Amino acid sequence: MTRADLTEREEKILTAVIRDYVETARPVSSSAVVKRSGLDVSSATVRNVMRALEERGLIRQPHTSAGRIPADEGYRYYVDRLMGPVLLPERDRTRLTAELTVLRGHDLATVLTEVSRMVSDVAHQLAVGLEPAVESSVIERMEVVPLDATRCLAAVSMRSGQTRSAVFECASPADRQTAQAATALLNDWVAGLAVGDAEKILATKVGEKDCPFASLLCPLVEQWPALFHFHDSERVHYEGARYMLRHPEFSDDASILGEILDSEEALADLVRGPADPQDVAVTIGGENRRKKMRGVSLIVGSYRVGATVGRIGVIGPTRMRYRRLVGLVGHLSGLLDDFFSSDGTEERR
Amino acid sequence: MTRADLTEREEKILTAVIRDYVETARPVSSSAVVKRSGLDVSSATVRNVMRALEERGLIRQPHTSAGRIPADEGYRYYVDRLMGPVLLPERDRTRLTAELTVLRGHDLATVLTEVSRMVSDVAHQLAVGLEPAVESSVIERMEVVPLDATRCLAAVSMRSGQTRSAVFECASPADRQTAQAATALLNDWVAGLAVGDAEKILATKVGEKDCPFASLLCPLVEQWPALFHFHDSERVHYEGARYMLRHPEFSDDASILGEILDSEEALADLVRGPADPQDVAVTIGGENRRKKMRGVSLIVGSYRVGATVGRIGVIGPTRMRYRRLVGLVGHLSGLLDDFFSSDGTEERR
DNA sequence: TGTTAGCACTCGTATAACGAGAGTGCTAAT
DNA sequence: ATTAGCACTCTCGTTATACGAGTGCTAACA
Numbered sequence A, B: 001m002t003r004a005d006l007t008e009r010e011e012k013i014l015t016a017v018i019r020d021y022v023e024t025a026r027p028v029s030s031s032a033v034v035k036r037s038g039l040d041v042s043s044a045t046v047r048n049v050m051r052a053l054e055e056r057g058l059i060r061q062p063h064t065s066a067g068r069i070p071a072d073e074g075y076r077y078y079v080d081r082l083m084g085p086v087l088l089p090e091r092d093r094t095r096l097t098a099e100l101t102v103l104r105g106h107d108l109a110t111v112l113t114e115v116s117r118m119v120s121d122v123a124h125q126l127a128v129g130l131e132p133a134v135e136s137s138v139i140e141r142m143e144v145v146p147l148d149a150t151r152c153l154a155a156v157s158m159r160s161g162q163t164r165s166a167v168f169e170c171a172s173p174a175d176r177q178t179a180q181a182a183t184a185l186l187n188d189w190v191a192g193l194a195v196g197d198a199e200k201i202l203a204t205k206v207g208e209k210d211c212p213f214a215s216l217l218c219p220l221v222e223q224w225p226a227l228f229h230f231h232d233s234e235r236v237h238y239e240g241a242r243y244m245l246r247h248p249e250f251s252d253d254a255s256i257l258g259e260i261l262d263s264e265e266a267l268a269d270l271v272r273g274p275a276d277p278q279d280v281a282v283t284i285g286g287e288n289r290r291k292k293m294r295g296v297s298l299i300v301g302s303y304r305v306g307a308t309v310g311r312i313g314v315i316g317p318t319r320m321r322y323r324r325l326v327g328l329v330g331h332l333s334g335l336l337d338d339f340f341s342s343d344g345t346e347e348r349r
Numbered sequence C: 001t002g003t004t005a006g007c008a009c010t011c012g013t014a015t016a017a018c019g020a021g022a023g024t025g026c027t028a029a030t
Numbered sequence D: 001a002t003t004a005g006c007a008c009t010c011t012c013g014t015t016a017t018a019c020g021a022g023t024g025c026t027a028a029c030a
Helices: A008-024 A030-037 A043-055 A071-083 A090-102 A109-122 A176-189 A195-205 A214-222 A224-228 A241-246 A254-260 A264-272 A320-342 B008-024 B032-038 B041-053 B074-084 B090-102 B108-123 B176-190 B195-207 B212-222 B224-228 B241-246 B254-264 B264-272 B323-343
Strands: A126-130 A137-148 A150-159 A163-169 A236-238 A281-282 A297-306 A307-319 B126-130 B138-148 B151-158 B162-167 B236-239 B282-283 B296-305 B310-318
Touching: A008 A030, A008 A043, A008 B176, A030 A043, A030 A281, A043 B108, A071 A320, A090 A109, A090 B108, A090 B176, A109 A126, A109 A307, A109 B041, A126 A241, A137 B138, A150 A195, A150 A214, A150 B138, A150 B151, A150 B162, A150 B236, A163 B151, A176 A214, A176 A307, A195 A214, A195 A224, A214 A224, A214 A241, A241 A254, A241 B162, A241 B254, A297 A320, A297 B090, A307 A320, A307 B138, A320 B224, B008 B074, B032 B041, B074 B323, B090 B108, B090 B151, B090 B323, B108 B126, B108 B236, B108 B323, B126 B241, B138 B176, B138 B195, B151 B212, B162 B212, B176 B195, B176 B212, B195 B241, B224 B323, B241 B254, B310 B323
Parallel strands: none
Antiparallel strands: A126 A236, A126 A307, A137 A150, A150 A163, A163 B162, A281 A297, A297 A307, B126 B236, B126 B310, B138 B151, B151 B162, B282 B296, B296 B310
């Protein structure tokens, strides 16, 4: 159970076990390791080493006298130290950039859905895309327009390029003049603020006695969260459920898929948590907080849209191609960063 | 194979077979039918009748000397003629209305997600909610506001209560004055039109040589579909995948679930097709166009939002509680109709 | 001390045989 | 037309068996 480094030979054998198991999904025998690792040793030697690896908790035996399969800790060691430079075939690279350019000009939800689809297709795994939390998006401009005696249209554009719009009720009628004046005032107050902050500011402003345009602004503030879908708007896009079901580890008991798909919050929580701003975060099996999620691994990357971040990720059995998928997610993170920062500025590459 | 009516006794036996099979998921024996149907006949008699029903294709034997299970045609006969008045327990009724009132004032996507959740919880099935096609929604008002030198915010509100907004690029700068005039003109043109029609009208108008505000309106029209997510905006909300996996018919081979979840279009097509404006449409197993969907049944209802219709539905194995689920979907259709027609007019019940 | 060949042992999987039980289909009696 | 009785069929669970893959161990070797 020491944390010390493995010898080079141990590392090679661990790698071989992982690579082979990822391919075949069956316990890996010592002789298979000999073949794959290229090591010039006998299977007996490999067995000795494997025993050592097992004692360290890196691999395990499903039952006595079976081959070895990687343990969560083994995957962890592999991901952290053995995996080597992440790798994404040129083929996939070009495909991704190509498909992404087509998406220029489309709204964020569409882009994210399509990107999730791309990811799941390339990864052959369940892919998930998380929209940036609009809560911390910075408001560029708001607009309030009267529709009829009791209803107004409100629209917000964020620096991130996201927009929100909704119709809200206001008891007393407002004419266009008033609405324009109110809009101007509103923008003075909230333009340049994050959505979350703006809500607080507005609540105070509107609460004051001499607040102008109160009859218009009060209802707006009251209905703020519902109207703009602000709070729970970290929408999740799934794609590629079919891949999940194809993995032998889930083909008999697919209940995990149900758990994942049905609990947006659970997943959002997971996806939000670990990822570092820049890097790709890998969560392996038992490392997940949710008990239900033990047995699956997550690879999550983030992309910036203005001041906020969204996430893209891949979910699959712990037996997954970490190197390739980390490469994929990382690469796509970068692409999306560019995509959203060059924003509408057309093709600046 | 005659289409003639069944005798009363035959109907009772068919009903018993279906009811029992729906509960137990196991082939129904003649003696079980005797118990359940309340008929005062021997099991031998029931066997004779069952043979007749089998020859008509209403029920079938999984293998020789097993009980009978309903065939698709049997379910069909049951749904069309035997099911009797649809039934939804008072408990569920009140629950639905209660949960629905809480959703007042929330935007359509949120409402639909929550409704799907409610449906799946009550039905214990995979539920699906389809947003109304915005294509045929009637535009109430559009608004164009300049943001900076090259970008404008556009917002549309539909009579249905739906709204769309987006940022678009326009080469030459526009001041607020111009934008207001353009907005006025725009509303003259498209207010009161369906979104789909408005697109065509605008395209012609903008194509004309002396079109005013061309520098502003041209880009708007060009980016119309992408901007407003108009064409492919029949968003699908799924809920309750876990229920699907619990059914014994899918627990071993869950690949169907993958197919359903991954092919939004396939499903949207299905859901769009059959439902009559007012009624609840039931599609049973092999009646589905898509081969992949044989083995599952659909119950679909519609709700009106202004001039457009959306759908809610339930997907499950053919072995489902048709009476209850038709009741549920029908009831909810009505509730949603009211919900959206009383629109923002607060509590008019 | 590390490595390896050889071999006995373990354990899962596949296959067949078997019995029990459920349910039908048929026949003959009512 | 209905039904009691009975033989027949088919599934399912259990047990026995053989097979094979793979290990762990021991002893020999560099």
